[in-house]
Amino acid sequence: MRLSLLNSPQVTLPDFTLLDPDVAIADGRFSLTGLWLGESISLTGIQRDNQFIWQGFVLLALPFDLPLNIALGLDQEPHSPMDLPATIRSRGAKASLLVELTTAGFLAQVASQLQWRNDGLTGELTVPKLLLSAPPTDRNAIVGPILQELRASADEVFANQFQHPSDYFILADQPLIYYGGHLNLPKDITATLPAICAAGSGGPAIADPTDVFQLQPSDTASRLTINLIEKTTRDLQAAYQSFLVELAKQEAVPGKLLPGAIDAVKRGIAERVPMAFDQVLYYHYGFVLDPARGRQYLDLQAGMRLRVDFQNYQFVLPTDRTPNRPTTGGFVGSGTTYYQITSYLFPVNAQPPQYQYLLGFDPFVSKIQTTVPTDPLQGGASGGIVDWLQSGYRRPYYRLFYPTQFADQANPKGPERAIAIIGASSLSDLETATKQYIENGSLPSSDQFVSFYFRGRVVVIPEITVFVQDQPTAVPVGTTFRQLIERYAGIPSARLRGQDLQKFQGILRPSRLVHEGVNSTPSYKFINLTDYRRYESGIDGFELPLVKGDRVYF
Numbered sequence: 341m342r343l344s345l346l347n348s349p350q351v352t353l354p355d356f357t358l359l360d361p362d363v364a365i366a367d368g369r370f371s372l373t374g375l376w377l378g379e380s381i382s383l384t385g386i387q388r389d390n391q392f393i394w395q396g397f398v399l400l401a402l403p404f405d406l407p408l409n410i411a412l413g414l415d416q417e418p419h420s421p422m423d424l425p426a427t428i429r430s431r432g433a434k435a436s437l438l439v440e441l442t443t444a445g446f447l448a449q450v451a452s453q454l455q456w457r458n459d460g461l462t463g464e465l466t467v468p469k470l471l472l473s474a475p476p477t478d479r480n481a482i483v484g485p486i487l488q489e490l491r492a493s494a495d496e497v498f499a500n501q502f503q504h505p506s507d508y509f510i511l512a513d514q515p516l517i518y519y520g521g522h523l524n525l526p527k528d529i530t531a532t533l534p535a536i537c538a539a540g541s542g543g544p545a546i547a548d549p550t551d552v553f554q555l556q557p558s559d560t561a562s563r564l565t566i567n568l569i570e571k572t573t574r575d576l577q578a579a580y581q582s583f584l585v586e587l588a589k590q591e592a593v594p595g596k597l598l599p600g601a602i603d604a605v606k607r608g609i610a611e612r613v614p615m616a617f618d619q620v621l622y623y624h625y626g627f628v629l630d631p632a633r634g635r636q637y638l639d640l641q642a643g644m645r646l647r648v649d650f651q652n653y654q655f656v657l658p659t660d661r662t663p664n665r666p667t668t669g670g671f672v673g674s675g676t677t678y679y680q681i682t683s684y685l686f687p688v689n690a691q692p693p694q695y696q697y698l699l700g701f702d703p704f705v706s707k708i709q710t711t712v713p714t715d716p717l718q719g720g721a722s723g724g725i726v727d728w729l730q731s732g733y734r735r736p737y738y739r740l741f742y743p744t745q746f747a748d749q750a751n752p753k754g755p756e757r758a759i760a761i762i763g764a765s766s767l768s769d770l771e772t773a774t775k776q777y778i779e780n781g782s783l784p785s786s787d788q789f790v791s792f793y794f795r796g797r798v799v800v801i802p803e804i805t806v807f808v809q810d811q812p813t814a815v816p817v818g819t820t821f822r823q824l825i826e827r828y829a830g831i832p833s834a835r836l837r838g839q840d841l842q843k844f845q846g847i848l849r850p851s852r853l854v855h856e857g858v859n860s861t862p863s864y865k866f867i868n869l870t871d872y873r874r875y876e877s878g879i880d881g882f883e884l885p886l887v888k889g890d891r892v893y894f
Contacts, residue, residue, distance in 0.1 A: 355446075355475060356376075356441060356446060356475050357376065357475070357477075358372070358374040358375070358376055358381075359374055359375040359376070360374050360375055361373070361374040362374060369384055369385055369386070370384070370385035371383065371384050371385070372384075372385075372394060372396075376398060377398070377400060377476065377478060377479055378479070379398050379399065379400055380398075381396050381397075381398040381439070382396055383395060383396035383439070383441065384396065391442060391443075392442070393440055393441070393442050394439075394440070394441040394442070395438075395439065395440050395441075396438075396439050397436065397437070397438055397439070398436070398437050398439065399434065399435075399436045399437075400434065400435045400436070400437065400479055400482065401432075401434050402432055402433040402434065402435065402479060402482075402483065432454075432455050433452055433453065433454040433455065433483075433486065434452065434453055435450055435451070435452040435453075435482055435486065436450070436451045436452070437449070437450050437472075437482075445473065445474075446472070446473065446474060446475045447471065447472070447473060448471070448472040448475075449469055449470075449471055450469065450470050450471070450472060450482065450485065450486065451467075451469050452466075452467045452486050453465065453466055453467070454467060454486070454490065465490070465497055466497070467486055467489055467490045467493075467497065468489055468493055468497070470485055470486070470489045472485060503522065503866065504865055504866065505521070506519055506520050506521065506865065507519070507520075507522070507865045507866040507867070507868060508852055508865055508866065508867040508868065509522060509523065509868050510868065510869060510881040510884070511525060511614075514573065514616050514617075515616070515617055515879055515880075515881065515883075515884075516573060516614055516615065516616050516617070517614070517615060517617065517620070517867075517884060518614035518615075519611065519612050519614075519854065519865070522868075525568070525614060526568060527568055527569050528565060528566060528567050528568055528569070529564075529565065529566040529568065529612050529613065530563065530564065530565050530566075531563075531564045531608055531612055531856070532561050532562070532563060532564075532856070532857050532858060533555075533561065533562040533563075533564050533604060533605060533608045533858075533860070534561065534562065534604055534858050534859070534860055535557065535558065535559060535560055535561055535562060535598070535858065536555075536557055536562050536597055536598055536601035536602075536604060536605060537557040537558075537559075537562075537590075537596060537597060537598065537601070538595050538596065538597075538598060539559050540559065541595065541596050542556075542557040542558045542559060543557070545557075546583075546586050546587060546590055547583070547586065548579045548580070548582035548583040548585075548586060549582055550579050550582070551567065552566060552567050552571060552575070552576065552579035552580075552583075553565075553566055553579055553580060553583040553609070554566075554567075555587075555605060560858065561858045562605070564605070564608055564609070564612075566609070566612065566613055568614065573614060573615055573616045573619060576613055576614070576615070577615075577619060577622065580609065580613070580623070584606075584767065587602055587605060587767065588602075588766065588767040588768035588771070589768070591766050591767055591768065592766060592768055599696070599697030599736075600683070600697050602767055603641075603642075604860065606623075607855060608855065609623065610623040610624045610887075611852075611853070611854045611855065612854070617879070617883060617884055617885065620884065620885045620887065621638075621817065621818060621885055624887045624888075625638050625639055625641065625802075625817055626638060626639030626739070627639075627817070627818075631744045633778070634744055634778050634781075635778055636741065636742040636743075636744065637739050637740060637741045637742065637774065638739070638740050638802060638817065639737070639738070639739050639740075640681055640699065640738040640739065640740055640761070640802065641681065641699075641888075642681055642682050642683040642699060643681065643682075643804070643805070643888055644681045644802050644803065644804060644817075644888075645678055645679065645680050645681065645802070645803040645804075645805075645814060646678065646679040646681065646701070646740075646800055646801070646802055646803070647676060647677075647678055647800070647801040647802075647803055647816075648676065648677045648678070648679065648794070648798060648799070648800050648801075649675075649676050649798065649799040649800075649801070650675055650676070650677070650796070650798050651796055651797045651798065651799075679701045679702060680701070680702060680703065681699060681700070681701060681738075682699075682700055682702075682703045682706065683697065683698070683699055683700075684697075684698055684699075684700050684703070684706045684707065685697060685698070686698050686706070686734055696734070696736070697736055698734050698735060698736050699735065699736055699737065699738055699763075700734070705729070706734075710729055730790075730792075732790060733763060733790050733792075735763035735764055735765055735789070735790065736764075736765065736766075737763065737764045737765070737766070737767060737769075737770045738761055738762065738763045738764075739761065739762050739763075739764075739770055739773075739774060740759070740760075740761055740800060740802065741759065741760045741761070741762065741777065742759055743757050743758060743759065743760075745757060746758075746797050758793040758794050758795065758796070758797075758798065759793065759794050759798060759799070759800045760777075760783055760791060760792065760793040760794070761791065761792060761793075762774065762777065762783070762784070762789055762790070762791040763789060763790045763791070764788060764789040764790075765788055765789070766788070769788040769789050770789065772788070772789070773788075773789040773791070777791075801816050801817075802816070802817045803815060803816055803817065804817055804886070804887065804888040805888060805889070806824070806886050806888070806889065806890045806891070806892065807889075807890070807891040807892065808824065808828070808892050808893075809892075809893060810891070815886060818885055819885065819886050820882065820883050820884060820885050820886065821850065821869060821881070821882045821883070821884055821886060821892065822882035822883060824886060824892060825844055825882070825892070825894060828894070829844065829894065831844050831882065841869075841870055841880065841882065842870050843894075844882065844894055845868075845869050845870050845894070846892065846893035846894040849866045849867065849868065849869075849893070850866070850867040850869060850890060850891060850892050850893070851864040851865060851866055851867060851890070851891045852864065852865055852867050852887065852889070852890050852891075853865075853888075853889040853890075862889075864891065867881075867884070867890075868881075869881030869882055869884065
């Protein structure tokens with residue numbers, strides 16, 4: 341029926357079926373109550389931009405099964421063992437409508453939630469809000485627009501509903517990333533890692549003095565536990581440093597640890613321990629940034645790529661009359677070289693066959709056994725990879741050091757003003773060499789460790805591989821999600837007010853590798869960057885550094 345108010349203010353309502361209408365004035369406002377679509381609704385008269393509007397809210401339940409059969413765009417989350425249902429069926433819905441009536445007509449904003457089931461699984465979906473410009477004649481008339489909106493955004497809606505039992509989440513106050521349940525920072529962490537000890541040499545648990553980190557080895561597996569109770573991220577880092585010392589002691593026992601054991605343990609911890617954003621590179625790559633104490637270094641790992649940007653010192657003859665020439669020479673760019681870091685086995689005995697597990701700077705060159713008589717410790721290594729073939733330079737550990745000040749153009753210096761690399765036979769030897777280099781300012785060399793530096797003002801940048809839209813992309817270590825996205829889209833700064841960066845997270849959400857079990861089986865877990873979109877510090881989840889293997893979609 342057509343309703344109209346004959347009293348002031350003079351307003352004619354559009355077609356809108358309202359049963360048992362009642363008009364009243366309360367608190368100086370008109371109110372119109374009645375039944376609409378079987379539910380009670382109260383419309384209040386408001387004034388907006390010199391226009392009189394009836395406005396009301398109603399909640400409608402749709403308890404019956406909706407004719408829903410949605411085919412999703414993806415049968416399986418990429419690189420994840422989680423199966424998404426190919427189709428789902430509804431088991432009811434509820435919709436809330438914010439209704440406005442004016443002389444211009446009817447308008448309602450519809451927010452709805454839909455319950456679904458599939459092969460014993462159930463869930464609830466939040467359908468994006470939609471607008472109705474004509475009053476529905478019954479509840480069924482609302483179903484069509486809801487289903488149409490849901491089908492149009494099915495991939496995005498469903499992707500945000502699914503989670504693994506454990507995923508990566510951002511905790512707002514630090515910010516901090518952790519691996520676990522949603523908004524539920526675990527009190528302790530347990531994980532199964534590969535067997536790291538030779539058969540019969542497991543022995544007691546390896547632990548730091550505070551028992552925060554414990555590793556119980558056996559002949560078939562290793563059990564890692566991390567106690568997080570009342571521990572800050574700084575407490576965890578200090579305990580981790582002590583734990584590495586204990587691991588180094590085990591490595592010093594002949595035949596105790598298997599080749600690659602320490603790398604497997606470090607990786608297992610880095611993938612699981614809660615950490616502040618500025619600790620991510622430390623746990624994953626041993627990155628230490630303390631220029632005040634002369635400490636700027638990073639551990640090289642298999643899978644990295646070194647980008648070496650060279651500069652040569654160009655001499656200019658005094659007769660050259662180049663304008664504004666301050667000196668007779670200067671550094672100029674002279675090209676870039678890449679070195680792919682890989683692990684490899686190198687024979688040490690022919691009979692019986694014995695091999696060392698080492699780290700090399702090129703898969704092919706690591707296999708050949710050519711040597712070069714030059715000593716890169718004395719003259720530097722800027723002539724290419726051939727300078728690194730010095731006898732005895734094959735080691736399982738390498739650390740890249742940055743100087744606190746590069747050499748200037750007029751007075752080039754030696755190793756203390758250049759980027760250097762130290763190689764060691766054990767983790768303990770690497771720490772000893774690091775201490776000597778920092779304290780003495782000169783590169784050490786002995787039977788336990790070797791070192792060389794890059795002549796001139798050379799810049800060495802370690803790179804890792806991540807995946808953007810499933811395409812491999814090399815990025816420098818330290819690149820954040822925001823910096824990666826900036827290559828492809830203009831993501832706003834977190835410091836701008838009112839930013840909702842949900843769309844930049846991508847339909848599928850970023851994902852990160854976790855290795856699980858005695859076989860270190862790789863599995864991708866979601867990284868939920870936008871649980872907290874803003875921090876008082878102006879840092880959001882997109883400032884999280886990338887690590888090797890991360891996958892990004894947008």
